[in-house]
Amino acid sequence: MPFKFLPDVALADIAFEAESGTVDGLFETCALAITDIMVDPKTLRNTTQRTIALESENLDRLLYDFLTELIVMKDVDSLLFGRFEVRVSARGTSLSALASGEPIDRERHRLRNDVKAVTMHLFGIKHLGKKWKTTVVLDI
Amino acid sequence: MSEVSWEIPTSYKPGMHVPARIYATKKLLDNMDSGVIEQATNVACLPGIVRYSYAMADAHWGYGFPIGGVAAFDTEKGIISPGGVGFDVNCGMRLIRTNLRYSEVKPKVKELVDLIFTLVPAGVGVKGSQGFTQSQMGDITSLGVRWCAEHDLAWDDDPQHVEEGGYIKGADIAKVSRQAISRGVSQFGTLGSGNHYLEIQVVDPTRYLDRQLAKEFGIVHDDQVMVMIHCGSRGFGHQVCSDYLRTFESGMRRFGIEVRDRDLACLPFSSKEGQDYYSAMVCAANFAFVNRQIIVNKVREAFARVFHRDAESLDMGLIYDVCHNVAKVETHTYDGTTAKVLVHRKGATRSFGPGHPDIPAPYREVGQPVIIGGSMETGSYLLIGTQKAMEETFGSTAHGSGRTMSRTAAKREVRGAELQKKMLERGIYVKAATMDGLAEEAGMAYKDISEVVETMDRAGISKKVAALRPVGNIKG
Numbered sequence: 001m002p003f004k005f006l007p008d009v010a011l012a013d014i015a016f017e018a019e020s021g022t023v024d025g026l027f028e029t030c031a032l033a034i035t036d037i038m039v040d041p042k043t044l045r046n047t048t049q050r051t052i053a054l055e056s057e058n059l060d061r062l063l064y065d066f067l068t069e070l071i072v073m074k075d076v077d078s079l080l081f082g083r084f085e086v087r088v089s090a091r092g093t094s095l096s097a098l099a100s101g102e103p104i105d106r107e108r109h110r111l112r113n114d115v116k117a118v119t120m121h122l123f124g125i126k127h128l129g130k131k132w133k134t135t136v137v138l139d140i
Numbered sequence: 141m142s143e144v145s146w147e148i149p150t151s152y153k154p155g156m157h158v159p160a161r162i163y164a165t166k167k168l169l170d171n172m173d174s175g176v177i178e179q180a181t182n183v184a185c186l187p188g189i190v191r192y193s194y195a196m197a198d199a200h201w202g203y204g205f206p207i208g209g210v211a212a213f214d215t216e217k218g219i220i221s222p223g224g225v226g227f228d229v230n231c232g233m234r235l236i237r238t239n240l241r242y243s244e245v246k247p248k249v250k251e252l253v254d255l256i257f258t259l260v261p262a263g264v265g266v267k268g269s270q271g272f273t274q275s276q277m278g279d280i281t282s283l284g285v286r287w288c289a290e291h292d293l294a295w296d297d298d299p300q301h302v303e304e305g306g307y308i309k310g311a312d313i314a315k316v317s318r319q320a321i322s323r324g325v326s327q328f329g330t331l332g333s334g335n336h337y338l339e340i341q342v343v344d345p346t347r348y349l350d351r352q353l354a355k356e357f358g359i360v361h362d363d364q365v366m367v368m369i370h371c372g373s374r375g376f377g378h379q380v381c382s383d384y385l386r387t388f389e390s391g392m393r394r395f396g397i398e399v400r401d402r403d404l405a406c407l408p409f410s411s412k413e414g415q416d417y418y419s420a421m422v423c424a425a426n427f428a429f430v431n432r433q434i435i436v437n438k439v440r441e442a443f444a445r446v447f448h449r450d451a452e453s454l455d456m457g458l459i460y461d462v463c464h465n466v467a468k469v470e471t472h473t474y475d476g477t478t479a480k481v482l483v484h485r486k487g488a489t490r491s492f493g494p495g496h497p498d499i500p501a502p503y504r505e506v507g508q509p510v511i512i513g514g515s516m517e518t519g520s521y522l523l524i525g526t527q528k529a530m531e532e533t534f535g536s537t538a539h540g541s542g543r544t545m546s547r548t549a550a551k552r553e554v555r556g557a558e559l560q561k562k563m564l565e566r567g568i569y570v571k572a573a574t575m576d577g578l579a580e581e582a583g584m585a586y587k588d589i590s591e592v593v594e595t596m597d598r599a600g601i602s603k604k605v606a607a608l609r610p611v612g613n614i615k616g
Contacts, residue, residue, distance in 0.1 A: 007548030011173075011200065012207070012335065014547060038264050061386070068319075068382055074265045075323040075375040104265045112576050113547075114264040114333035114616075117227045117378040120385055121203050121403050139203075139227040139378065140334045140547070 003033040006135070010121065014113060015137040023059070026125065026132040027066055027086040027095065034070055035082055035101075037138065040110035044082040046100035059092035060124050063134065066095060067118045074115070078104045113140050144197075144599045148181055155185040155400075161192040163538070163599050168197055168591060171544070175201030176208070182400045183211050187408075188218020190481060191474050194533055196488050197595035198542035198587060202226070204403030207487035210536040213409060215469060215480050219397070220414045221406035222388060222421075224484035226465035227381045229421055230428035231336075231372030232303075233462050233489075233511035233539075235522060236436060238443065239455035242342045242363040242611070249340060249569050252446050253612040259438040260338060261330045262616035263573025268329035270434060277321050278313040284426035288433045298433065300500040301458035303490060306433075307426045308468060312419035316376075317383045320420075324376025324427055329434035333577055333616040335543075336371040337516055338435065340612035344519060347590065347607035353524065354606050356506045357459045366608055367439050367456075368520055369432055370513045371616070372465065377424035384417040409482050418467070425466055432461060459522070460509035464489050464539035472534050483534050491525035491537035491602045499525075510602045512593055514541045516570065517563060517583030519609040521593045529601040537602035538592055545585035554582050563613075572615035581615060 002020055009015035016033045020026040035041055052069055056062040066086075073079045081101030088095045104111070117139040125134045141147050145163050150156040160180040164172060176199045183205055184193035190212050199208030204223030213219055238245075245252070261268060272280065280287050285306025288294035299306035313321070331338055343349060345362045354360075373380075388405040391413050392398070397406060407414045436458065440451035447454060467484045474481075492499055492508040499508045507524035514520045518541065529535050545553075556575025559582055563570050572578035596602045 005548060007546040011543045011546050057390075064386070068379075072319050072323060072375075072379070075327065076319075078265045078267070080265070106263075111264040111574050113574075113580075116332075116334075116375065117382050119203050119227070119403070120389065120405070 002029045010137050013138055013140045015135065017133065017135050019131045019133040021130060023088045023092065023132055024086045026134060027063060027088060028084040030063065030067060030134065030136055031070055031081065031084045034067060034115055034138065035080060037113050037115055038074065039080050039112060041082050043108060043110045044080055045102050046083050047102045048079065048100070050079065050099045052097040052099060055094040057093065062088065062093060062095060063125060064118055064123065066097065067136065071115055071117065080104055115140065144595050148177065153181050156181060158184050158189050158192050160184050160195065162195045163197045163595055165591060165595050168587070168595060172199060173201050176206045179204070179206040180209060182404060183209060185400060186219055186221070186404065186406060187397065188214040190214055194536065196538035197592040198487065198538045198540050200542045202486060204401055205484065205486045208538060208542060209486050210484065210488045210533060212472065212481040212483045212534045215409055215482055218409055218482060219406035220409040220418055220467060220482060221404060221484065222381050222384050222417060223403045223405060224486050225421060225467050226486045227378045228372035228465055229377035229380060229424035230463045231465040232428060232432065233464065233513050234369040234432045234436065235459040235511050236367040236439060236456055237358045237459050238365045240365045241361055242365055245340070245365045248446050249612040252340060252442055253569050253571050253614060255442045255446060256338060256439060257571045257614050259442055260435050260614065262614060263333055266330050267326040268434065270328045272325055272328055274321055274325050277325060280430055281313055281423035281426045282311045283307050284429040285433050288430055293437060294433050295457070298458050302429055302461040303463050306429055308422045310419055311422040311426055313423055315416045315420040316380060316423050320376050320379035320383065323379050324374060327374040327376065328431055329438060330374060331435065331614065331616040332371050332374055333573060335581060336616040338614040339368045339516065339610045341366045341368055341520065341608040341610050344607040344609040347519065348604050349606050350604065353506060356503065357509060357522065357605070358455065358457065359606055368511070368513060368608065369435055371432060371435070373424040373428035374431060376427045380420045380424045384420065387413055421467065425463060429461065460511060462489050462511050470534070481534065483536070485536055487539045488536050489539045490535055491529040492535045493525050493527035493530045510537055512538060512540060512589070514589030515583040515586040516581055516610060516613045516615060517568070518589050519607060520589065521607055522605045523593065523602040524605055526600055526603055533601050537596050541586040541589040541592055543585055544587055547580040550582050550585040551576060551579045553584060554579050568610050568613060570613045570615060578615050
């Protein structure tokens with residue numbers, strides 16, 4: 001799995017580390033990790049699609065805003081997503097994404113934790129060798 | 141300083157403006173994570189802090205400030221920090237009384253919990269049922285429980301039994317983002333998840349009961365039934381915090397503020413950004429008061445339906461509602477002067493002593509009720525504020541039991557279904573939004589609530605009134 005949970009980083013919350021060979025892949029992996037925290041992804045269908053377009057001042061902020069957008073869509077539109085296609089601009093200050101998922105179904109979805117916010121704790125993208133890596137700590 | 145209070149001098153690390161003070165027994169101190177010491181002393185380095193940086197007996201690591209932390213700042217020279225409030229603005233506790241005895245409620249606990257579970261949505265992405273609109277959000281978040289009273293969503297005397305009379309002054313919805321309003325508008329009356337809960341409780345004289353003091357709050361029977369609610373400002377408050385963390389992090393450079401930890405992002409309280417955050421944070425705090433009020437209405441409805449009596453005849457009045465994640469301008473006397481200060485309480489409860497004008501008239505002679513929630517297995521406490529808290533801690537005390545085990549570790553130790561069964565055997569009927577969430581909140585993942593409460597009582601900054609044990613629990 002391209003992300004792993006870090007149980008000892010924040011006792012009351014949930015942290016994970018993600019990596020990918022590309023920036024696009026890193027964003028997609030982080031999004032999948034957040035979905036995995038909220039729902040068993042095996043119970044999620046991809047029947048609804050949403051496009052996301054964002055601009056931010058730098059790559060770190062772009063990831064922060066992208067993940068926050070997913071949390072907002074969960075609360076406002078009751079949507080959870082199981083598949084992501086993300087394209088980050090070469091400058092790392094904008095993205096377009098296609099998220100596929102479906103509205104929350106309490107009968108069919110095996111729901112887990114409600115993610116409420118992305119924290120700044122340990123947050124930041126690193127380019128190490130051929131890998132892009134980040135740590136994300138979520139407020140639960 | 142004493143057997144329950146410890147001081148870390150300013151020589152501990154460069155840049156400390158004031159000492160740090162930790163309230164804990166030796167046992168709690170030995171088991172306290174080292175992050176608390178580092179974080180409390182980091183807070184002591186922030187501009188404009190006065191007197192002490194405090195960590196209460198339930199303190200544990202948080203983002204920037206420790207949870208269980210209190211810090212007061214000069215309103216002219218000091219800062220305001222979203223990390224000193226927390227993501228869940230005005231997460232808090234509300235305690236409702238009933239005139240029912242446990243013998244009457246025991247056969248109905250399952251029916252009550254099941255009904256409340258349907259009336260008070262809990263878990264991932266849930267929505268409330270009130271049908272509020274975005275255009276109402278300005279009035280709701282300005283007037284809090286007073287707005288509820290004006291719209292038949294509260295009893296006449298509910299607002300006075302809420303901290304600050306049910307609304308904090310200074311709200312400005314124009315300072316709240318569209319995303320925060322969108323997240324919040326459909327979430328009134330929802331419990332949320334994580335460590336939030338709604339609990340049917342019984343007074344527990346085997347652990348503690350001061351019958352004379354308890355009577356002041358309408359507690360007249362040794363087995364009287366209560367309802368406790370723990371939740372906050374839902375997505376609205378979280379979004380306010382997220383939005384302003386971004387603003388504050390970039391704004392610090394402009395004000396030349398350097399902090400030891402990026403989660404301590406702060407700006408002068410008197411700056412435009414500082415004032416904007418305060419106005420938005422107050423909106424979120426008032427949102428949380430309203431959220432808990434809507435939940436109370438549902439609880440009253442459930443009891444009325446199950447007992448075929450109206451809630452008034454069941455005497456389901458509010459004992460009190462306290463914030464435990466907030467920053468407020470308050471007047472305090474310290475170092476020989478009386479001045480307004482901005483008190484940050486993050487995982488800490490206001491604990492105003494007898495005679496304080498901000499305490500509602502019925503309780504003014506005895507002190508402000510302090511509600512300290514434990515884990516869903518171990519029970520909770522009602523306490524009162526003291527004059528010593530006014531003198532020592534800017535009228536503040538602890539808020540709960542404090543986590544000691546990660547969510548992952550708790551799930552490794554126990555499965556949700558197994559815990560639910562064991563709790564039922566011990567007389568606690570639990571209904572949870574998810575079994576994973578239930579396992580994560582097992583009692584073993586928290587500090588001993590009685591030791592926390594005992595510490596604060598012995599330190600004299602709050603005084604025990606009654607212990608409460610759970611008999612029914614709804615876990616978000």
